[in-house]
Amino acid sequence: MKKLFLLAIVLIGFTSISNAQSLKLGIKGGINLSTINGDNVPSNLDARTGYHIGVAAQIGLPGKFAIQPELLYSAQGADDLDIDYVNIPILVKYKFLKFLSFEAGPQFGVLVNDDYADAIETKNFDVSAAAGAGVEFGKFFAQARYNFGITDVVDNSDVRNGTFQLSVGYYFL
Numbered sequence: 001m002k003k004l005f006l007l008a009i010v011l012i013g014f015t016s017i018s019n020a021q022s023l024k025l026g027i028k029g030g031i032n033l034s035t036i037n038g039d040n041v042p043s044n045l046d047a048r049t050g051y052h053i054g055v056a057a058q059i060g061l062p063g064k065f066a067i068q069p070e071l072l073y074s075a076q077g078a079d080d081l082d083i084d085y086v087n088i089p090i091l092v093k094y095k096f097l098k099f100l101s102f103e104a105g106p107q108f109g110v111l112v113n114d115d116y117a118d119a120i121e122t123k124n125f126d127v128s129a130a131a132g133a134g135v136e137f138g139k140f141f142a143q144a145r146y147n148f149g150i151t152d153v154v155d156n157s158d159v160r161n162g163t164f165q166l167s168v169g170y171y172f173l
Contacts, residue, residue, distance in 0.1 A: 022059065023058070024173060025055070026056050026057075026171035027169055027170055028056050028070070029053035029054070029169070030051065030053075031051055031166050032052055032165055034047060034163040034164070035048070036077065036081065036153065036160070046080075052072045052073065054070055055072075056069075056169060057069050058093070065092060067092060067093070068103060070090075071088055072086070073087075074109070076163050081115070082113065082114070083111065084114075085109035086112050087128075088107065090105050091103040092104060100134070100135055101134045101135075101136070102131075103130070107129070107147055111124045111125070120154050121155040123153060123155060126153065126161060128147040128161060131148075133145075139170055141169045144164075145164070145165045146162070147161065149161035149162055
């Protein structure tokens with residue numbers, strides 16, 4: 001896990017140095033609507049309303065593309081099943097109409113809180129695919145995104161995270 005964080009920091013640092021003229025740094029937060037999906041999930045399990053908060057960078061690339069790495073604390077899981085992560089999404093953004101963008105890429109999560117550690121064997125690492133859209137007006141931005149779980153949340157079971165996120169943020173640099 002430490003290697004993943006170090007790799008993300010090195011990647012952000014290297015890209016930032018090579019594209020310093022188009023680097024933006026900011027904070028973001030918002031609401032999560034999350035659930036657990038899979039064959040072994042009870043049909044009466046309700047979604048969990050949670051939150052996410054953290055930092056985001058936007059690193060401009062040639063043309064209409066950018067890389068957006070983030071570091072977020074995210075309250076996920078399902079109703080009565082609280083599973084919280086520190087997530088690192090690394091998204092590619094395609095910008096058009098000067099203020100609108102599409103974004104997609106992988107998200108890596110490290111488990112930091114599991115209210116059911118004694119009842120189920122929750123995995124410590126989660127991988128998701130993220131896709132969404134965003135708007136940007138000056139230093140303010142808003143995003144809508146869905147994170148599709150790729151890895152199982154629980155050992156030996158087809159159970160994956162699914163999280164819809166609405167975010168607002170502010171670039172201070």
